[in-house]
Amino acid sequence: MLLAACNGGTSGDASGSPGDEGNPLRIVATIGQIADAVDRIGEDAVEVHALMGPGVDPHLYRASESDITRLESADAVFWNGLHLEAGMTGVLERMEDLGVRSVRVTDGIDRGQLLAPPEFEGAYDPHVWFDLGLWTIVVASVRDALVDMDPVRAATYRANAEAYIAEIEDLDAYVTEQADALDAGIRALVTAHDAFNYFARRYGFEVRGLQGISTESEASTADVQALARFISDRGIRAVFIESSVPDQGVQAVIEAAGARGHTVVVGGEIFSDAMGVAGTPEGTYLGMIRHNIDTIVSGLSGE
Ligand SMILES: [Zn+2]
Numbered sequence: 001m002l003l004a005a006c007n008g009g010t011s012g013d014a015s016g017s018p019g020d021e022g023n024p025l026r027i028v029a030t031i032g033q034i035a036d037a038v039d040r041i042g043e044d045a046v047e048v049h050a051l052m053g054p055g056v057d058p059h060l061y062r063a064s065e066s067d068i069t070r071l072e073s074a075d076a077v078f079w080n081g082l083h084l085e086a087g088m089t090g091v092l093e094r095m096e097d098l099g100v101r102s103v104r105v106t107d108g109i110d111r112g113q114l115l116a117p118p119e120f121e122g123a124y125d126p127h128v129w130f131d132l133g134l135w136t137i138v139v140a141s142v143r144d145a146l147v148d149m150d151p152v153r154a155a156t157y158r159a160n161a162e163a164y165i166a167e168i169e170d171l172d173a174y175v176t177e178q179a180d181a182l183d184a185g186i187r188a189l190v191t192a193h194d195a196f197n198y199f200a201r202r203y204g205f206e207v208r209g210l211q212g213i214s215t216e217s218e219a220s221t222a223d224v225q226a227l228a229r230f231i232s233d234r235g236i237r238a239v240f241i242e243s244s245v246p247d248q249g250v251q252a253v254i255e256a257a258g259a260r261g262h263t264v265v266v267g268g269e270i271f272s273d274a275m276g277v278a279g280t281p282e283g284t285y286l287g288m289i290r291h292n293i294d295t296i297v298s299g300l301s302g303e
Helices: 032-045 065-072 086-098 132-149 151-180 197-203 221-234 248-259 285-301
Strands: 025-029 046-050 076-079 101-104 188-193 206-211 238-242 265-270
Touching (some): 025 032, 032 046, 032 076, 032 132, 076 132, 101 132, 132 151, 132 197, 151 197, 188 221, 197 206, 206 248, 248 265, 265 285
Parallel strands (some): 025 076, 188 238, 238 265
16 A cells, blocks of 8 residues: 555655755654754745644654655655654654655764663653754754755755754753752652653753653553652652643642642643644744743742
8 A cells, every 4th residue: 555655756756856946845744843843944945744733642643544645745754763753663664665755853863862761671762852952963964854855955954954053052041041040959840751851961850750751651550659759758849741641640649749748739731742732832842942941940939
């Protein structure tokens, strides 16, 4: 079925330059954060579609028939590649055989800079967008892939990427400043799943997720109790829900902390693996990162 639909008159010849004829490159991205980078660098020269919209969990996502059709007729697919898209790795890996360029945007990051938590069975933690320094490397890889596919517009892609990276660096400085303003003793981020280890490393937080690095495994009662004990022992004021993970788990932790005599509140909703709704500030990468740090600081400080 996949083979029958391939090479079907698309502009998927990676050696050509779609820019010559004014045809936009057709790019499919998995998560919004990657689509946003493609869009910012490619502007009118690309038509980018994110498979996973607001509230969608990439760890559990499976490609629909229409996703596969869309992928097959794209010039390229841009994806995380570090086991983030666990349910569609096979589909994504097949695309190269169908003549669709496959860009794993994390390939440019030195493996030594990646986190490899033992509980994630030898795989790297895929949530690299929460270290804004690492994300600039990803943005540079997106730029290089677009330049390679469409050299006619190289100067535009390079200029757009430079401007975007400068914005990310400014935001990185803001996040650092906001984090540093919190007392070290209250810099503990408790969330629904373990998406914030890169955030923790770069900005000096302790993090705990109820579910692991992936949401593929369910949290047990023992996990809920252990997290409630951590929150109560540390006197943590607020925990956070994630837009792409159901909040029952976090609510159970709040109740379990209450049963231990410690009141903890929901400090707000933050964006982990999915961005917010298109057209809102949180519907962009820069906007979701800013929302997160502002929500975390106000939730933890109570101000
Ligand atoms: Zn995740």
